[in-house]
Structure formats: C-alpha cells, structure tokens
Amino acid sequence: MSTKPSTSSVDSAAYRPAQKVEREVLNAAVRYLDACVTRDAAYIAANSLDDPPGSYLGITTGPGPALGLSAFVEHLTGLKPVKWGGLNPRGYAVGDFAWFTDHAQGIIPSGQELDIRATLLMRRVSTAWKIVHFHVSESVYREG
Numbered sequence: 001m002s003t004k005p006s007t008s009s010v011d012s013a014a015y016r017p018a019q020k021v022e023r024e025v026l027n028a029a030v031r032y033l034d035a036c037v038t039r040d041a042a043y044i045a046a047n048s049l050d051d052p053p054g055s056y057l058g059i060t061t062g063p064g065p066a067l068g069l070s071a072f073v074e075h076l077t078g079l080k081p082v083k084w085g086g087l088n089p090r091g092y093a094v095g096d097f098a099w100f101t102d103h104a105q106g107i108i109p110s111g112q113e114l115d116i117r118a119t120l121l122m123r124r125v126s127t128a129w130k131i132v133h134f135h136v137s138e139s140v141y142r143e144g
Contacts (some may be wrong), residue, residue: 016094016095017094018092018093018094019092019093019094020090020091020092020093021091021092021093021098021100022093024129025091025093025098025122025129026089026091026100028047028122028129029089029091029098029100029120029122029129030087030089031043031047032044032047032120032131032134033084033087033089033102033118033120033136034084034087035047036076036134036136037081037082037083037084037106038081039076039077039079039080039081040076041073041074041076041077044069044072044073044076044131045069045073047128047130047131048069048130048131048132049123049125049130049131049132050068050069050132054068055132056068056069056072056131056132056133057133058072058133058134058135058136059134059135059136059137060072060075060136060137061136061137061138080109081109082106082107082108082109083106083107084104084105084106084107084116085104085105085106085107085113086104086105087102087104087118088102088104089101089102089118089120090102095124096123096124096125097121097122097123097124098121098122098123098124098129099119099120099121099122100118100119100120100122101117101118101119102117102118102119103115103116103117103118103139104116104118106138114138114139115138115139116136116137116138116139117135117136117137117138117139118134118135118136119133119134119135119136120133120134121133121134
C-alpha cells in the first residue's frame, strides 16, 4: 500500500505515487540488461542518454570509478558474452522517469553462476525510453 509522504517539503498537490511500468517499458529494460551481458555495445550506445554530457553513469563489478557512456561502450568491446539466469526485473514509473531492480544469476563463460544485483534508471525522451544510469555487479558477502 502506497502512502503519501507527510513531510512539509513535498507539495501534496503535485505528489503522484509510482505505478508498475507498462510491458513496453519493462521490455526495454530487459533488452538493455541483455545487451550488457551479450556485449552489444552498439545497442547500449543507441539506447542510453548522456544529457547533459557526463550525466550517464554505469557501475560494474570491479575496482575503479563509475563509467561514463563512452567508457562503458568501450569497456564492453572485446569482452566475452555472458548470460543471465532468472532475470526478472521489477519496474516502477512516475511520469517520464522509471526505475528497475533485480537480483538474478549471471552465468560467466566458464559456466559458473554468480549472484548479480541490477538497477536501471530510465528517462522517457519523446516516445523512447533511454537508460541514464545502471548498476550491474556481483553480490559479494564479506565478513568484517
């Protein structure tokens, strides 16, 4: 059950609760996540939004900072394709903004399965939904 925020900083007349995304938006998110693991850099470039320049950020497993769009496209080039197991993102939207989360299995070239967390943020531009941020990384338990 959704409740309206009670803080005075929220204009209650403008508040709109999130709704589950429509099938077409969910399909766009799944296709983007598939492009990440199949290493389809051209699809990623065509279906991402970096406006203003430098605003797109992608986070992957490994050291280093988040990747901008051109760095992520370059990063994908030459990587071996991998697969998803049990990909089933949940998505919500308010107006021209949508977000997705998932916890799935990533299947690397050796066949090993890894727990993977995925988050996508999307923005509608005209009639198309574009990715403005993603986070796809291995879910690692660490003691201490």
